[in-house]
Amino acid sequence: MQPALPSSLMCSLVDESLDAVLIIDEDCIVRYANQSMQNLSGYSGEELVGKSLDALLPGAMASCHTGFVRTFTRGEAPSAVLGKVREFAIRDRNGIVIPIEMKAIDIGQHEGRRYFGAFIEDLRPRRTMEAQNAALLARLEQEAMTDPLTGIANRRAFAAEGDHMLVRARRSGAPVVVGIADIDHFKKINDENGHPAGDTVLRAVAQRMTEAARASDFVARIGGEEFGLLFPDTHADAAVGIAQRIRESVAASPIETDDGRLVHATISIGLTQISPAEQLDDGLATADCALYNAKNGGRNRVESI
Numbered sequence: 050m051q052p053a054l055p056s057s058l059m060c061s062l063v064d065e066s067l068d069a070v071l072i073i074d075e076d077c078i079v080r081y082a083n084q085s086m087q088n089l090s091g092y093s094g095e096e097l098v099g100k101s102l103d104a105l106l107p108g109a110m111a112s113c114h115t116g117f118v119r120t121f122t123r124g125e126a127p128s129a130v131l132g133k134v135r136e137f138a139i140r141d142r143n144g145i146v147i148p149i150e151m152k153a154i155d156i157g158q159h160e161g162r163r164y165f166g167a168f169i170e171d172l173r174p175r176r177t178m179e180a181q182n183a184a185l186l187a188r189l190e191q192e193a194m195t196d197p198l199t200g201i202a203n204r205r206a207f208a209a210e211g212d213h214m215l216v217r218a219r220r221s222g223a224p225v226v227v228g229i230a231d232i233d234h235f236k237k238i239n240d241e242n243g244h245p246a247g248d249t250v251l252r253a254v255a256q257r258m259t260e261a262a263r264a265s266d267f268v269a270r271i272g273g274e275e276f277g278l279l280f281p282d283t284h285a286d287a288a289v290g291i292a293q294r295i296r297e298s299v300a301a302s303p304i305e306t307d308d309g310r311l312v313h314a315t316i317s318i319g320l321t322q323i324s325p326a327e328q329l330d331d332g333l334a335t336a337d338c339a340l341y342n343a344k345n346g347g348r349n350r351v352e353s354i
């Protein structure tokens with residue numbers, strides 16, 4: 050059997066711990082604070098020992114903490130803190146409130162007085178990392194749903210929005226119209242003006258379509274020169290009217306490219322009202338047939354099935 054370690058080694062463990070360690074007595078007077086606790090609080094060891102714990106507690110906590118400790122010490126109430134991992138805050142020497150994680154322990158009696166210890170971790174680094182991770186996740190989610198060229202929603206976002214819209218529509222019984230808009234003769238636009246000019250046209254068309262649609266409608270780039278449209282709470286006739294407005298907004302004026310060329314772009318749109326039993330892809334297939342009719346009918350047109 051190994052001989053028991055001397056208590057001086059245990060003391061070193063606590064003295065050197067990277068967690069802040071604090072010991073208070075039953076009157077909530079600080080009796081010990083290790084170096085990490087001194088660093089965290091901004092007080093020296095001499096300043097902390099003998100000080101009331103209230104000096105370290107923010108606002109409301111300071112007024113009730115001593116009462117909790119007293120009722121527990123007298124055996125009048127259980128502790129909600131001892132033996133548990135809890136999040137609190139402390140106030141440092143400069144009055145700055147620091148979020149902490151605390152593991153408090155009843156460490157027993159010595160010469161008739163009771164003592165409580167706590168391991169305290171500064172939560173600020175963890176909170177900063179959590180905030181950074183949340184911001185990163187939000188950015189990644191945003192990027193995963195956005196078409197990088199035009200800045201509008203992409204095909205993935207369109208599918209997600211369409212599915213949600215159809216679930217809501219099935220519940221409410223409201224009609225949903227789905228559409229596909231396609232830039233006419235876009236290959237020719239690219240061939241005559243160059244690919245970068247084609248990109249400018251795509252961006253301008255996306256912007257004009259989004260601006261002409263209602264706030265409740267959804268416009269996404271779902272393919273090269275193809276845009277998906279969703280019109281919630283809208284019957285086919287009304288959707289045709291909105292689609293005409295969108296079509297006209299694209300055709301209304303030429304688009305100026307970076308090298309100063311003026312490109313006249315038009316779009317053709319195919320629409321269909323999705324029946325409750327249909328999925329988004331069923332609606333898209335029918336809208337594609339309507340788009341085919343619009344192209345065959347001379348382009349720069351809206352057709353619905």
Ligand SMILES: Nc1nc2c(ncn2[C@@H]2O[C@H](COP(=O)(O)OP(=O)(O)OP(=O)(O)O)[C@@H](O)[C@H]2O)c(=O)[nH]1
Pocket residue numbers: 198231232233234235236237239243244245246247248251272273274344348
């Ligand atoms: N500049 C640019 N062109 C693209 C992009 N994605 C697809 N295209 C082009 O879009 C063109 C699509 O051409 P087609 O499918 O033949 O159709 P269209 O010429 O528009 O003819 P219609 O649809 O029948 O009116 C192709 O030339 C593709 O190279 C893109 O991101 N940028």
